[in-house]
Each structure stands twice: as structure tokens, then as C-alpha cells.
Amino acid sequence: MDEQLHERVRDVISSVPAGKVATYGDIAAVAGAPSPRLVGRILAEDGHDLPWHRILRANGTPAPHLAHRQLELLRAEGVLADGQKVNLRRYRWQV
Template structure:
């Protein structure tokens, strides 16, 4: 995975505000590059320093293996949830998920300026890597 792509994904994730969430595919769509699997790879290998709990499967389920920690963060941030999360807190049993329809981040115009800057920088860096010094495209 190219470092340029990793840094771009992490930059987008940093923009997602508390109480909101996005799906892996949303991040790829905002960047105009990659797909849910690539974003998932970045998050699983490099996402520890960003609000990783705000990036989910399209179903709204928390990152696998991090459900308990993520649930506490969702509750702290006021992220909309559905299902038996209160029983999950007490017993570790119960099915719940983020209500992605209600929690999905909708970037403002100002947010889109930042998203566009990250996406354009990524495109420029990746294009520069694919064009040799003689200017011929491979």
C-alpha cells in the first residue's frame, strides 16, 4: 500500500467529527481512489492514531475485535446506535450497531474544501509517481 494513499485516508478520517461515522467505502469515494477493502486495510494497519471507531462497515458494525472499546467511544460522543447495546455493556451479549443512516457524516462546503485538497494532493502524488522523468506516461 502506497504511503500517499495511507496518509490521504488518515487525513479524511481525522475530518470526521465526533458523533458521526462513515463507511469504509465512503472514505474511498471521498478520495476518488481505492475502495472499501483498501480503506479497511489502511485502518487496520495504520489507523490507531486517528478516530478509527468512526470508520465502519457499511452495515454500521464496529471494527471487528474492537466492539467493546468502540461502543464506549460511541456513547461518549453521542453517536446514534440501534440494538441491545445496554445489555452488551452489562453482559457482553447482545447485538448492536451504529445507526449509519443517522450518524453518517455529511461534509459541509468547508469540509469539502479540505476533502478536495486531500484528494487532489493524492492524485497529484500518485500521478507524479507514474510519470517518468522524460514525461512519457507508462
């Protein structure tokens, strides 16, 4: 993978403010990544120091294996979910 792209993705994720969320697709679009899956891969492999919990799937839900912890962290920032889904119209980060 292109190291510059990798760093752009990390920079965009870092810029999502507390109390806001973005989708993997949002991050890919802003960073110029070819796919949202690449964003997920970067988070999985090199996202421990990033606000990973602010990145959701396109339908406003967290990845199932992260759901409990992710929603807990978002709740602490004032992002409330309806069940397992975050209202993207209300909480989505606008670049």
C-alpha cells in the same frame, strides 16, 4: 501502496467529526481509494492515532473484534447504537 493515497485516506479519517460516523466505503470514495478494504488495512496498520472508532462497516456495525470498545467510544461522543448497529441515516458524516 502509494504514499499519497495512504495520507489522503488518513486525512479523510481525521476529518470525521466527533458525534459522526462514516463507512469504510465512504472514506474510500472521498479519498479516491480503490476499495473499502484498503481503508481497513490502513486503519489496522497505521490508525492508532486516528479516530478509528468513527469508521463502520456498510451496514452500520463495527468489526466484531472491536465492537465493544468501538461502541463505547462512540457512545461517549453521543452516537448511540441499537444493539450493535449505528443508525447511519442519523449519524453519518456528510462531506
